[in-house]
Amino acid sequence: MRRLHHILAAAATAFVLVGPAAAQELRVGLSSEPSSADPHFHNLTPNIQLRWHVFESLLDQDKNQQPIPRLAESYRAVDATTWEFKLRRGVKFSDGTELTARDVIFSYCRIPKVENSPSSFIVNTRAVATMTAPDPYTIVMTTTAPHPLLPIETANIAIISAKAAGAPENLAFNRAGCAGVDAWPKTEDFNSLKLAIGTGPYRYTQFTRGDRIVVERNDAYWGPKPAWSKVTFRPITQAAARVAALLAGDVDFIENPPIQDLPRIRANPQFATVQALSSRIIYLHFNYLTETPPPGVTDTGGKNPFRDRRVREAFSLALDRDAIVARIMGGVAVAAAEMLPSPLPGTNADAKPARPDLDRAKRLLAEAGFPNGFSITLATPNDRYINDGQIAQAVAQMLTRIGIKTQVEAMTASTFFARRNRAEFGFWLAGWGADTGEMSNPLRALISTPDRNRGMGTTNPGGYSNAAVDAKVVEALTMVDDAKRNALLAEASRMSMADFGLLPLHFEVSVWAFRKGLTYEAQMNQYTRAELVRPAP
Missing domain, CATH: 3.40.190.10 (Periplasmic binding protein-like II)
Structure with a gap:
């Protein structure tokens, strides 16, 4: 800078x-x-x-x-x-x-x-x-x-x-x-x-x-x-009702119209849409806080499986991110390899979304001591992110294919955030928008070891901690030179993704529809x- x-x-x-x-x-x-x-x-x-x-x-x-x-x-x-x-x-x-x-x-x-x-x-x-x-x-x-x-x-x-x-x-x-x-x-x-x-x-x-x-x-x-x-803002959290309100003339402008309704809206000459790639990542996160199983995790022999990197990698390999983008998001999303889309500052241009590999995922689970898998509950909001409840259901089906018996617990966003911040979930789906438009933002909030006094890990209630990543982030935050700072952030991102500290799914593409x-x-x-x-x- x-x-x-x-x-x-x-x-x-x-x-x-x-x-x-x-x-x-x-x-x-x-x-x-x-x-x-x-x-x-x-x-x-x-x-x-x-x-x-x-x-x-x-x-x-x-x-x-x-x-x-x-x-x-x-x-x-x-x-x-x-x-x-x-x-x-x-x-x-x-x-x-x-x-x-x-x-x-x-x-x-x-x-x-x-x-x-x-x-x-x-x-x-x-x-x-x-x-x-x-x-x-x-x-x-x-x-x-x-x-x-x-x-x-x-x-x-x-x-x-x-x-x-x-x-x-x-x-x-x-x-x-x-x-x-x-x-x-x-x-x-x-x-x-x-x-x-x-x-x-x-x-x-x-x-x-x-x-x-x-x-x-x-x-x-x-x-x-x-x-x-x-200006009157009306919360219409049910997607179909939001589109119906637009088409009926009850509102003039809506955010996040359902993917499946876009062709119908665009075909109507009385309405228009606009869209843009966002800096919001949809991701999966783990509860690392205790050595014993976190909430919603059973059949693990008394261990917290998420503390084992092999388990986290297995979860990642079970996910077909391209299928989620194509089938759940209707192509209106971009599969993610890290927490911010390239070429925004601090990203890795060569980062590629992991491809599903079910056989390797099962081997990793066996090596970690879970040859028969285990049971989990995936918590998710069902009214906050685009198709969030449907994404969670798709993730559950994908994890079940490698022996992780997965149930989905969906709830309103207000309930979800309150419970998540009380560490009541063992595994959850959420989203994060980088309000600074560069990599230090998600690294500080989602990945850094929680430290309120330093403003680190503020949205990391699962307690993920990696001292090497923390050191890179802290160094980057004092680096005035743009190129050097972004290189440090890119390395911190690469390290956290290699450790599967959280699992990125996709970046939302935002859509607005209006009369x-x-x-x-x-x-x-x-x-x-x-x-x-x-x-x-």
Whole structure:
């Protein structure tokens, strides 16, 4: 990464809507329901994409996940461990309060104080050692070691109003929380909309779980006004019902239409679709925590089979990833060999998805002491990822062919994530979107040894640990030189995949469908953002 980054303010218009700001309503059908209106509560795509309508960050990302200005009109590396951000002047929260450096400091301090977060944003703040404000429109962050990913990580931290939260005037940053804060904002106060005050193009007017989320145009918005005066998000988690709502005219725009319905939608001249390869990996993960069998694993003679690399390799060899892509995903996916698609930074261009080899898989199981296999339960959400329940059923059938008697336990995403984070599963299917668009993100979250203080292994509840991989990741995170950093990340990825720390299945290809008269700029990060839905020219 160049030692000096300076983004011109003129580039800031890259993300905003163009076209007439007419009084129109856009109705959006969501495939997954956000768990909260609190922008710091849950590091999960449904929550993140929703918060961007109301809460902004210092930087944003373009459609290929490259950084662009947002609340910071420019930034630069002062030296290897110091970064300066210049805030955009004249930005106001929806209650009329002006944005200043105080709000940024308070927002960063709150991250480690969020109670009961299922997946914390602390992974994006832990590198910050100090934060000061030389003036109300300048933020200076320092890190204890070179941390070239700090700018892109700012795109994941929503800026909330310090004044609305009752923060003191003089805030002193501490990575464990600002000094002098008597009471930290509660998630419930965001869900009730009491503290749902942001600088974004919209403001919340309704947040009703299980029904709808409504945002209306923020008249105090600093940028060009969005085209839609009102946007109604309706969680329609049942795929067929979501398509039916679009075809019936009940919604204008939907995410994740079922693969099997795409030909019908595309054949109808009143509707259109757009798609893009995503950075989201669908993967299988193991519980390594105990020497005894983890939950849902039986007939192993009292051992945890997943601690044996041969068992994990056998599972991988049982999987026909191309068949899943062709038959379950209708070709709208890409078989995966690692956790991020090439050529994104830190990937291995020569990595190839493993081919099924049932005979070798059975031999490996026998060598590991399980000649007759064993029994497992595969846990999965059935309303979060594209065809997630069907993928799990296909995986179960494939594992059964090598003697692993597999049952599927499918559940809603909210139940799944809560139970997974309590380590209630021995084996599960999940997905991960790399919000920085480079390999350190999945390596840190999914593979690194869990260490909350360092923001490592934040979504590794199974406890996979590989000291050699950890060392590569830590070294990469201090490497300013792009080429050297990416080489370290690629090696860490190669090592973790050779150890079968988790099993990649495929990368999702995201699809959106909408009524004629609209266009959408598809995002690699899979986000559905109403500001990017435009009236067709």
